[in-house]
Amino acid sequence: MPAGSGKRATLQMVADAAGVSLPTASKVLNGRGDVAEATRTRVEGVLRKYGYVPQNGRRTIAPARVVDLVFDDLVSPYSLELLRGITDAGAESGVDVVVGRVPVADDGPLTPEDSWAQRLKSSGREGLIVVTSELSLAQVEGFARAGLALVVIDPLNLPRVEVTSVGATNWNGGVSATEHLLGLGHRRIAFAGGPVGASCGQARLHGYRAALENAGLTPDPELVLHGAFEYPDGLEMGTRLLELENPPTAVFAASDATALGVMEAARRKGLRVPEDLSVVGFDDTMLAALTTPGLTTVRQPLQDMGRVALRTLLRLAAGETLDSHHVELATNLVERGSTAPIA
Incomplete structure (x- = not known):
């Protein structure tokens, strides 16, 4: 029922037109994170097309979707290249990216696993991307218990095979x-x-x-x-x-x-x-x-690795099943002036 037709659209009409269930259409309308990105985009398009207005007469303002991105080193050229790819993908997906460093307690070790995970969860984060940092198995399990999606880029270690990671060849x-x-x-x-x-x-x-x-x-x-x-x-x-x-x-x-x-x-x-x-x-x-x-x-391809990491994180947050827990992007040699035949 496109806008301007004179008849008020219902959410059921929107759901039918988008080919989804009524609960799924409601989740999109209310900014829930547990919806696949392609589905969200399709439903949002129908909402706009139909000019849908909720029964209370006010459009629901969806809360911002936010993910955390943490580095062990924020100022390296490597980190800046990844940051650009991740934030570009976030902008394309309508997701805000909060950047920080891996939290460290006063006595040196990382903060307790559940404390970090629960803090992120209570802040409404959809998930976490960790770059070139070492994670313990206890921390990974803490994120899982909190229901937080996790993707690591070039991990210093892989606590278990199920950890989703992005790297290069x-x-x-x-x-x-x-x-x-x-x-x-x-x-x-x-x-x-x-x-x-x-x-x-x-x-x-x-x-x-x-x-x-x-x-x-x-x-x-x-x-x-x-x-x-x-x-x-x-x-x-x-x-x-x-x-x-x-x-x-x-x-x-x-x-x-x-x-x-x-x-x-x-x-x-x-x-x-x-x-x-x-x-x-x-x-x-x-x-x-x-x-x-x-x-x-x-x-x-650092920027591409960042984009893949962000999109993979959103798929995990939406409950999608991945074909592989580890993605490797191809490398290639770039020849410049620092190498020459041996004298």
Whole structure:
């Protein structure tokens, strides 16, 4: 019954036209979160088309839909790229995104699992996206008990297989970075990795090792170091590698920030990149193209990962069943000026 026809539409008419039940149409009208996104969009379109007005004569103002997004590091280029993708997807879906850091108690550990979950639930959150942070099994179970949807991006650990996560093809990325350096003639290739327990970093390390072994090379343990995915750790690892009696001619760093630290370590040693040392990063954040020389790096589609995480979270909040608990988006190597054939 389109607006202007002279007859007042009922909610049952709206439900019939949208092909949903009356309770579902009522949920959409009242801003409930437990409705699939496609269904919500369809019902809202019919409500507008019919010019539906509730029996009390006033249109119901649906409460804002809100999700929480927490980082372990809010200021890194990696986090900013993900943030853009998540907030863009939120705007497209009519969802507000509240950004913060993983809560920490005064004595250091994360706040009690149920306290965090219940606080979010009582605030009306539909769910939570956690980026590159470590979650305990108790915390994950706390979110489940509270009925909160949870999606993690590049988790440092996976407490259990049922945790829904979004990442990239880290193993393939590690292979492509190392094969690129091998193709340039490098044979003494170091790995400046992330935290030992980080699943994404371990996948990149395994890709590095696989590429070396496929080339008939035995990975040298002294060329494999671990640290945080941060510039100071890259500087420290780069310094240690370049002070070896037989230093590497190339370094595959597990993040762009780490790679920039390695490049600074080379500069302080009086070495030129790429003439004396080739460096490959991982992420392809905005800094990769701004450094001199430009950083050759494995591109993660970070903004796309953010969009997928937000949309997956909304599907979980609506009670939909996912085909897979883990989604991996493809990586690809971006060649710039920080790598060159071995001299």
